[in-house]
Amino acid sequence: xxxAIKIESLSKRYxxxxxxxxxxxxxxxxxxxxxxxxxxxFADPAAxxxxxxxxxxxxxxxxxxxxxxxxxxxxxxxxxNGAGKSTLLKLLSRxxxxxxxxxxxxxxVASLLEVGTGFHPxxxxxxxxxxxxxILGMTRKEVTRQLDAIVDFAGIEKFLDxxxxxxxxxxxxxxxxxxAAHLDPEILIVxxxxxxxxxxxxxxxxxxxxxxxxSGKTVLFVSHNLxxxxxxxxxxxxxxxxxxxxDGPTAEGVAKYVSENVVRSEHVGSLENVPRAAGSLDRQLxxxxxxVESDDEGCIPSDGTxxxxxxxxxxxxxxxxxxxxxVFSEDKTAVGSTFSGTLDPxxxxxxxxxxxxxxxxxxxxxxxxxITIFNARSGGRLCHDSLDDVLPFDVSLESITERTGRGxxxxxxxxxxxxxxxxVDN
Amino acid sequence: xxxPITIVEPPKGAFSLNLQEVWAxxxxxxxxxxxxxxxxxxxxxxGYGWAILRPLMTAAIFTLVFSYILKxxxxxxxxxxxxxxxxxxxxxxxxxxxxxxxxxxxxxxMTKVYFPRLVLPLAKVAVGLVELGLQFLVLAGxxxxxxxxxxxxxxxxPVFVAITVVTALAFGIxxxxxxxxxxxxxxxxxxxxxxxxxxxxxxYPMQMVPERFRGIYALNPMVGVIEGFRWSLLGTEAPDxxxxxxxxVVMLVVLLSGLVYFRRVETTFADII
Numbered sequence: 001x002x003x004a005i006k007i008e009s010l011s012k013r014y015x016x017x018x019x020x021x022x023x024x025x026x027x028x029x030x031x032x033x034x035x036x037x038x039x040x041x042f043a044d045p046a047a048x049x050x051x052x053x054x055x056x057x058x059x060x061x062x063x064x065x066x067x068x069x070x071x072x073x074x075x076x077x078x079x080x081n082g083a084g085k086s087t088l089l090k091l092l093s094r095x096x097x098x099x100x101x102x103x104x105x106x107x108x109v110a111s112l113l114e115v116g117t118g119f120h121p122x123x124x125x126x127x128x129x130x131x132x133x134x135i136l137g138m139t140r141k142e143v144t145r146q147l148d149a150i151v152d153f154a155g156i157e158k159f160l161d162x163x164x165x166x167x168x169x170x171x172x173x174x175x176x177x178x179x180a181a182h183l184d185p186e187i188l189i190v191x192x193x194x195x196x197x198x199x200x201x202x203x204x205x206x207x208x209x210x211x212x213x214x215s216g217k218t219v220l221f222v223s224h225n226l227x228x229x230x231x232x233x234x235x236x237x238x239x240x241x242x243x244x245x246x247d248g249p250t251a252e253g254v255a256k257y258v259s260e261n262v263v264r265s266e267h268v269g270s271l272e273n274v275p276r277a278a279g280s281l282d283r284q285l286x287x288x289x290x291x292v293e294s295d296d297e298g299c300i301p302s303d304g305t306x307x308x309x310x311x312x313x314x315x316x317x318x319x320x321x322x323x324x325x326x327v328f329s330e331d332k333t334a335v336g337s338t339f340s341g342t343l344d345p346x347x348x349x350x351x352x353x354x355x356x357x358x359x360x361x362x363x364x365x366x367x368x369x370x371i372t373i374f375n376a377r378s379g380g381r382l383c384h385d386s387l388d389d390v391l392p393f394d395v396s397l398e399s400i401t402e403r404t405g406r407g408x409x410x411x412x413x414x415x416x417x418x419x420x421x422x423x424v425d426n
Numbered sequence: 427x428x429x430p431i432t433i434v435e436p437p438k439g440a441f442s443l444n445l446q447e448v449w450a451x452x453x454x455x456x457x458x459x460x461x462x463x464x465x466x467x468x469x470x471x472x473g474y475g476w477a478i479l480r481p482l483m484t485a486a487i488f489t490l491v492f493s494y495i496l497k498x499x500x501x502x503x504x505x506x507x508x509x510x511x512x513x514x515x516x517x518x519x520x521x522x523x524x525x526x527x528x529x530x531x532x533x534x535x536m537t538k539v540y541f542p543r544l545v546l547p548l549a550k551v552a553v554g555l556v557e558l559g560l561q562f563l564v565l566a567g568x569x570x571x572x573x574x575x576x577x578x579x580x581x582x583x584p585v586f587v588a589i590t591v592v593t594a595l596a597f598g599i600x601x602x603x604x605x606x607x608x609x610x611x612x613x614x615x616x617x618x619x620x621x622x623x624x625x626x627x628x629x630y631p632m633q634m635v636p637e638r639f640r641g642i643y644a645l646n647p648m649v650g651v652i653e654g655f656r657w658s659l660l661g662t663e664a665p666d667x668x669x670x671x672x673x674x675v676v677m678l679v680v681l682l683s684g685l686v687y688f689r690r691v692e693t694t695f696a697d698i699i
Contacts, residue, residue: 103432107430
């Protein structure tokens with residue numbers, strides 16, 4: 001099969017900080033900071049993790065990435081924020097140039113990093129279709145030929161001669177996507193454009209992408225939405241810290257991506273430096289260690305018992321607290337939540353280990369949790385500490401088989417195994 | 427049909443103007459120019475009337491100040507003298523301002539889609555032409571009013587219009603490329619334009635400039651252009667062709683060096699904008 005895109009040791013380096021001497025104020029600030037010996041008290045943990053990407057004030061947004069895409073293939077690209085997805089897309093779209101390496105693309109390329117690029121609010125829908133179409137690489141003739149189809153797809157016939165500034169945001173997005181959908185390229189590069197619009201429209205977009213994929217076009221699809229990656233693609237590339245972490249079947253890629261994101265306590269000696277996602281945490285009481293009881297393969301016991309051990313440190317003497325925990329499936333769908341009763345915190349400047357237990361009967365697969373500790377009297381408003389993507393665990397197929405008497409559990413059955421159906425004797 | 431091959435590589439030192447690519451994107455260029463022209467006066471009552479009203483009012487004020495109060499002597503009635511000089515200047519100044527901000531103003535577009543970056547400044551050059559065209563109609567009206575008929579020199583007018591366009595583009599390309607990295611440029615340009623106006627024979631005739639300074643004076647490419655405009659429209663004293671020559675040489679040097687500089691730095695625009 002012919003190669004559509006060939007990426008060879010592609011690298012992109014950015015300069016850190018200002019792109020040039022900068023403003024006078026900035027210069028003065030820096031000089032003053034040095035004079036007063038002002039420096040950051042704590043190094044940012046995220047920065048430490050990224051240390052290998054930084055080199056003499058330069059940052060490798062993408063480093064030595066290699067892969068090829070065959071004609072007609074639909075490839076998903078996933079990775080955390082900052083993994084290099086956007087940089088890769090920008091390089092492929094020729095918006096920015098690589099520092100090293102090479103990309104070869106065979107065929108007409110259309111890249112969609114945004115819906116409705118170049119829309120002018122004062123111009124009418126019709127005028128913007130022409131503008132947007134030519135910006136995306138069509139000629140005026142091609143737009144004219146496709147105009148009816150575009151308007152029809154967007155469903156805005158009545159508003160075609162109304163300025164776009166009077167459109168609802170949904171209409172604007174629909175019109176933008178409609179233009180893009182009629183580009184008819186041989187290679188289509190799409191960034192998370194599906195994250196906009198209502199559900200019905202999202203489905204229509206997905207449908208369109210599917211038909212594009214089925215028509216033998218080459219599609220590169222970047223998304224955070226693991227569900228749509230799974231629906232649309234069969235092969236996935238996982239980027240991590242600017243490098244290629246995985247290239248292979250989508251199911252494996254998604255699993256790899258998810259497991260990479262989950263913090264395992266044994267990997268981080270202590271949880272204090274793990275970045276917190278939530279904003280207002282007082283950290284008067286904080287997580288030091290978290291562990292879930294599991295066997296060598298990471299599976300929780302087959303009866304669904306979930307035993308959690310956490311070490312907390314208190315900075316002051318505090319009021320009683322409670323624990324809240326949400327279990328997530330591999331693709332980050334929340335499965336369910338549970339709460340503890342009221343617990344007494346450790347003494348000021350002291351640590352204590354708490355052991356908690358719950359039971360959930362889940363379908364086989366990989367799960368992880370988000371956990372929060374909050375002041376019991378505040379009704380959850382006063383949060384001490386909160387961690388996402390922790391306490392990973394697996395549920396083995398065997399444990400299900402034991403209980404259900406069946407050899408499998410279909411993903412379409414959901415995540416939860418409900419109480420057994422019992423016959424009622426009258 | 428063979429499939430087009432796109433290669434993405436680190437920018438090389440080798441330099442090419444690659445104007446064929448700009449040509450391939452001519453539809454985009456036209457539509458971008460048309461977008462600005464068309465959106466410019468939307469939702470305004472007077473609309474394109476503004477394109478006529480502004481130079482008319484400016485010419486009226488100039489007439490009041492420089493003709494009635496300061497008694498500036500000109501070969502032709504002062505209002506048409508001023509208006510004929512103002513037309514190329516207004517085009518030049520608004521186009522220069524437009525071209526200077528074109529790249530930074532197009533940041534949203536440049537970080538989302540590929541197209542030859544030269545399209546942005548080029549599109550801005552076309553925008554002011556519509557207004558210039560309307561102003562010619564007004565001048566024609568004024569000339570009828572003052573009973574002034576143009577001579578054969580009018581055939582030279584397109585040449586001077588072309589020189590004005592290219593001059594604005596030449597300086598604009600330099601400034602817009604510099605503005606990406608140094609926003610100071612954007613701050614300085616309005617002031618530059620204001621100062622520049624007084625260095626052009628717009629409110630005063632060229633003859634008022636002392637003979638010995640005229641060589642330096644002509645380094646300003648707009649001098650030859652404005653004199654040429656008046657000559658071809660009103661049949662005033664023919665411009666000093668050596669001065670027009672100097673203006674042309676300056677313009678070409680600025681244009682070519684600007685294109686080279688623009689092409690050299692355009693690969694970094696999206697990264698530093």
